[in-house]
Amino acid sequence: MPQLDSLRTLAVLLVVVYHWFPTGEGINRLPNGTIGVMVFFVVSGFLITRILLGNRDRIRAGKTTLGHTYRNFFVRRVLRIFPLYYLVITFVYVFLPQASDIWAHPAYYYFYGYNILLHRTGNWADLLSPFWTLGVEEQLYLVWPWVVLLTPPRLFRAVIITMIGIGVLFRGYGYWNGDFDGVLTPASFDAFGLGALWAWITTERPDTIARFRQTLSITTIVALILLIGLLTLLPGDHLAVVLFQRLLISVIALWFVVGASLGFGGAGGLILNNSLLQYIGRISYGIYVFHMLVPGYAVPLLLRITNRLGVHLSLGFWSHRLLSLAVLLVLASVSWYLFERPINGLKRYFSYNERKNTGTTQLSG
Numbered sequence: 001m002p003q004l005d006s007l008r009t010l011a012v013l014l015v016v017v018y019h020w021f022p023t024g025e026g027i028n029r030l031p032n033g034t035i036g037v038m039v040f041f042v043v044s045g046f047l048i049t050r051i052l053l054g055n056r057d058r059i060r061a062g063k064t065t066l067g068h069t070y071r072n073f074f075v076r077r078v079l080r081i082f083p084l085y086y087l088v089i090t091f092v093y094v095f096l097p098q099a100s101d102i103w104a105h106p107a108y109y110y111f112y113g114y115n116i117l118l119h120r121t122g123n124w125a126d127l128l129s130p131f132w133t134l135g136v137e138e139q140l141y142l143v144w145p146w147v148v149l150l151t152p153p154r155l156f157r158a159v160i161i162t163m164i165g166i167g168v169l170f171r172g173y174g175y176w177n178g179d180f181d182g183v184l185t186p187a188s189f190d191a192f193g194l195g196a197l198w199a200w201i202t203t204e205r206p207d208t209i210a211r212f213r214q215t216l217s218i219t220t221i222v223a224l225i226l227l228i229g230l231l232t233l234l235p236g237d238h239l240a241v242v243l244f245q246r247l248l249i250s251v252i253a254l255w256f257v258v259g260a261s262l263g264f265g266g267a268g269g270l271i272l273n274n275s276l277l278q279y280i281g282r283i284s285y286g287i288y289v290f291h292m293l294v295p296g297y298a299v300p301l302l303l304r305i306t307n308r309l310g311v312h313l314s315l316g317f318w319s320h321r322l323l324s325l326a327v328l329l330v331l332a333s334v335s336w337y338l339f340e341r342p343i344n345g346l347k348r349y350f351s352y353n354e355r356k357n358t359g360t361t362q363l364s365g
Contacts, residue, residue: 003260003272004043005281011039012284015130016291016328020321030231035249037133038191042253044137045195046261052148053203055352059149064352070145072350077141079350080285083343084335085134086110088289092127096297099127112138115183122181127292132183139185140192148196156200163193168243175242182246191250198258209262216255223251286332286340294331295324302327 018033055069089102089109097103101123108117114128115135123129151159167190171182182188201212227248230241264272271277280287290298299320306313315323 001261001263002278003263003269004047004257005279005284006272006274006277007039007043007256007260008281008284009277011036011043012280012287012291014039015288016325019130019292020295020324031245031249034246035253038188038246038249039253039256040133041136041188041191042195042250042257045192046199046257047195048141048144049148049196049199050203051352052145053199056149056153058352066149069149069352072352073145074141075350076347077138079343079346080340081134081138084286084289084340085131087339088293089128089131092293096127101126102128115139115185118183119179119181127296130288130292136183136185136188144192153204156204157197160193160197160200163196164190164247167191167193168247171242171246172239175239180237180242182242188246190247191253194250194254195257198254198261202261213258216251216258220252220255223248227252280329283329283332283336286335287328290331290335291328294328295320298327298331299324 014032014036017027018036021028052073055064055073058064059066059069092100093102093106093109101117101121102109105117108114109128109131112135115132118124118126118129118132147159148156166186167188170184170186170189174180174182174184174187201208227245230245230248234241259268260272263269302323303313303315
């Protein structure tokens with residue numbers, strides 16, 4: 001599904017814009033950070049649930065086991081997420097402890113509980129503040145596979161609907177307790193649940209895809225109108241905004257995820273089939289992880305190096321951001337080719353396919 005990589009590009013660039021430009025002004029009048037994160041969560045909910053549903057059917061058919069599936073699912077997630085994550089937080093811990101709460105509370109970061117710490121401190125000035133989303137994803141990965149693999153098929157749709165409802169209700173609970181950030185995992189359940197709903201439809205109810213897309217298109221138009229109303233008529237801390245902004249954004253994101261997973265045609269397909277966009281999407285994890293480090297630390301270091309070499313660069317706001325973007329793309333590319341992709345290749349030793357031969361269990365590559 002290469003068009004999903006292009007969606008990742010758009011999502012990660014929205015997050016970069018949110019953190020690199022003044023909040024609430026100009027290009028950041030939209031909640032770009034929230035939009036980007038919700039797109040990531042919907043994509044993740046779709047892809048992860050799709051993998052798990054396929055393996056659930058194989059377990060029920062006796063082709064593999066529950067333990068084998070969960071172990072390999074989690075190991076594959078570890079290989080993709082953990083190495084670069086730990087490399088970056090350790091770098092900050094050793095070299096930039098003053099820029100983060102990691103020195104005072106390392107366990108929250110090293111055990112993927114940073115979103116819980118951020119909920120307590122509200123310190124969005126932390127250099128690693130975007131990593132709350134990685135805590136949310138990893139916490140979900142601990143529980144969601146068991147829910148998908150153990151829930152009877154006839155009840156799974158109800159589980160998804162309940163999950164979506166919990167996301168909204170949990171944000172309401174947070175609102176009444178003065179929490180407007182929604183960084184605890186249940187506050188994002190609706191985004192993951194909408195992605196899971198599409199995975200369930202494509203896997204279990206493919207005959208309803210056309211009808212679902214028609215319904216989703218109407219729902220998306222309504223969601224877009226309501227979102228515009230929320231953004232233009234109500235303050236950001238209003239109850240309706242806290243409850244429904246993420247849900248509306250996630251519905252709109254689902255429309256794009258559905259179209260990209262099936263393959264957009266026309267002008268949309270022409271954009272999403274762009275090879276550069278798809279490449280940036282493949283390295284989007286590195287972009288996400290590095291983007292807070294680049295403008296404040298990597299670019300100043302680069303400028304000091306060029307000054308010592310006799311090249312004196314005077315950068316304005318926009319030229320600084322353009323240089324930061326170039327450095328970020330280079331850094332993420334180097335990370336992908338020299339670090340992430342080689343480690344990611346180890347997934348071949350942890351295939352979901354289990355093949356029994358002469359009394360032993362082998363992993364197919």
